[in-house]
Amino acid sequence: MSAERVIVADEAAQRVAAWIADYAPTRDAPDELFDRDGLPRAHWRQFLGSFAAFGDAGLEQRFAAAGRRIDDMGISYRVHGEAKERSWPLGRLPLLIPESEWREIAAGIAQRAELLEQILHDVYGDARLVAEGVLPAAAVAGATNFIRPMCGVSPPGGRWLRFYAADLGRGPDGDWRVLGDRAQAPSGAGYALENRLVLSRALPSLYRDMNVERLAPFFRDFRASISRAAQRVDPRICLLTPGPWSETYSEQAHLARYLGFALVEGEDLVASDGKLHVRTIAGLKRADVIWRRVDADWCDPLEQNASSRLGVAGMFDAIRKGAVVVANMPGAGVIESRALMSFMPELSKRVLGENLKLSNVETWWCGREKERRRIIDALDEFAISGAFADRLPGLGECREALGGALSSAERARLIEAINQRGVDYVAQAPTRLSTTPAWIDGRLSPRPFVLRVFAAATAEGWVVMPGGFCRVSNQPDVRAVSMDAGAQSSDVWVLSSGPIKWSTLLPSDEDPPIVRALGNLPSRAADNLFWMGRYLERAEATLRIVRTLAARLGQPQHIELHGRQTIERLARLLIAWGAAPENMQDMNPTQIAWAAAADADAYGSALSVVRNAKRAASIVRERMSNDVWQLIGRIESRLTRFGARAITEPETLEIIERSLHTLAALSGLIDENFNRVAGWSFIDLGRRLERAIGACRFARQLAGDQATVETLDALLDLLDSQITYRSRYLAGAALAPVLDMAILDPFNPRSVAFQAMRIDEHLAALPSLRNDGVMEPPRRLSVRLRAELESEDARRLDALTILAWEQRLMTLADRIAERYFTHGDEGEANSQPSRIA
Incomplete structure (x- = not known):
């Protein structure tokens, strides 16, 4: 052994000795560290020796990594009556x-x-x-x-x-x-x-x-x-x-x-x-x-x-x-x-013909007269509990009462209650819990x-x-x-006393049948996956508006009339979306941008929408990988910190950019890692519908009446289409080409036509309730909408036509919900016994 290892071993041994010397368990309760003779158990000495060898810094690094993993895995619990989950409190010693x-x-x-x-x-x-x-x-x-x-x-x-x-x-x-x-x-x-x-x-x-x-x-x-x-x-x-x-x-x-x-x-x-x-x-x-x-x-x-x-x-x-x-x-x-616990020793002999190998705490049921009299006569020697409930009847929210700790009034009240309904009470010998x-x-x-x-x-x-x-x-x-x-x-x-064999959940017998099912997704899961996709896309759209608005607030040319028009339209769009409160209309655009990103009280702010996405994801958490859960939590944490303090405009842009990057990573993770079955289809349906609706709203606001080069330029920013537009058109932003790229271009993954195409493909692949060859209502709408977008001319587009498509998209979302999200009602899926499998 090297000299360095010897020094580490000596330091670890000294640390263990100090830990054990300072360890002081109670005298009237057993402890896991010490045996019945008061000596440290061998397995604990072995563990503590290796544990101490990590050193203070090494232990802190490992504990910090454990805490991060708990957060990444989303391990949590909820205290009854609380709305928010708590992070799981895992102790550092097994x-x-x-x-x-x-x-x-x-x-x-x-x-x-x-x-x-x-x-x-x-x-x-x-x-x-x-x-x-x-x-x-x-x-x-x-x-x-x-x-x-x-x-x-x-x-x-x-x-x-x-x-x-x-x-x-x-x-x-x-x-x-x-x-x-x-x-x-x-x-x-x-x-x-x-x-x-x-x-x-x-x-x-x-x-x-x-x-x-x-x-x-x-x-x-x-x-x-x-x-x-x-x-x-x-x-x-x-x-x-x-x-x-x-x-x-x-x-x-x-x-x-x-x-x-x-x-x-x-x-x-x-x-x-x-x-x-x-x-x-x-x-x-x-x-x-x-x-x-x-x-x-x-x-x-x-x-x-x-x-x-x-x-x-x-x-x-x-x-x-x-x-x-x-x-x-x-x-x-x-x-x-x-109450049943008090009969277990006797029942074991009667039913199994043998004594209990693992006895329970001594318990006496007060439903029998002999035991009831004994308990009342020596109440100070017992702990009284409810026979059938967690709470002790007659003493409010109390779970247990130590006879010797009761006041005279409480003692009299408890004795009277036991005499009246002894069946509701049990007595146990009071003991301390053992320690570790x-x-x-x-x-x-x-x-x-x-x-x-x-x-x-x-x-x-x-x-x-x-x-x-x-x-x-x-x-x-x-x-x-x-x-x-x-x-x-x-x-x-x-x-174990020997090496452990590697084990897995894989079955040990013959392989199970191969399944590539598409239609077994519960409707509630489909509903929440659909809305998770919509919320994530809505959060991205909101952050894109905030980024576009914040970027223009710091540029001198946008203080002029035409530039101000773009800023005002973007601010109105955020207010109309519920991303910023309506009472902010008279406030400056910087405040509106800040509120739209991180105001927890605004139902449409990016922070609120991300929290809704996380809530929808939590309901289908068993279908989420830890990576997906971690990225959603990272966006929420970043926007929460953003809203908790005053920051400069450059910091605002940096936080928005990072949040958008995380959303892009999340979209890529969903696209690349989700199996292409119904669950992924509903996430993507939600994203496509929300993106198409958003594109329509952007176009109506920025490419409608009195559109300017600045407003069209902002529309291209929102649709992440600046590079493509410049590669196609040498001139600046013009109304018809911008509208074509935003609404009708089937090759632009941000256009309405592209979303309509993907929506129709998803609906065509989803299972039908009837095998009669007739299109179901959602598919009829998607086919018609896709055909209209493919055959339209951008030079004839106006705000009313775009609004009509936007409303059709919202109707399509409703029809999808009516057809597929049948949980909790007597919907169409419940009326088709011929499709039961």
């Missing part, structure tokens, strides 16, 4: 679990998942456990997640549970214990995957040297399992999301993209003939499997919550008829109740954590993800950890 310890956890999780599966079969089937007195009826029927319409239903595919999660923590003795079961719609698996993608790239050598188990095989097995559960050989699998306002929408979009599932909302689905179908641009397409992230009570407004717009009417009937596999089945969430090292202000600090572990049902049994979703509190002493409360997330590294 949770380390050695292989030997993980085998015990995995065995306990697999056993518990199978136990819960059999309990669900009994609860919604023969109900022998209730009939024989093993499980009180009130402990089942009192749960808010007990779905009565599912009683007597045989789950399609044979399973109630297909994806199970359990929250774990170490007990006072250092053993892992279950803190809660998750079967309603478990979240976190996607974030676990994203955590791994970020941290493994931030610490690649450390990740490799620690022999960290890979996550891909787990997701591959899960995907294969639910695919085999369907009735058809090549099933359509959908991830049902509550929508973009869901707290974990980012995770859901990532999972759908990673696994190749269709991300759908309730409005994308329709029940027909006892089956579920996805509304697509080619009509209704059979949905074979639903992986739901919508709570069961909101899944079917016909049979549960009538006010729900998140589910689909008729879903439960399709389940009863065995027409759709649902993971997890509505009603599976009943096992999440704390967190990196805070350049040093190690113990922080409470909760580990969520995931299991998937396969034909070979339950498979447990070798890792999980870890939430780490930002407070040193808490009893619950929530992302809403400012917690961080950590990657979970399961450390």
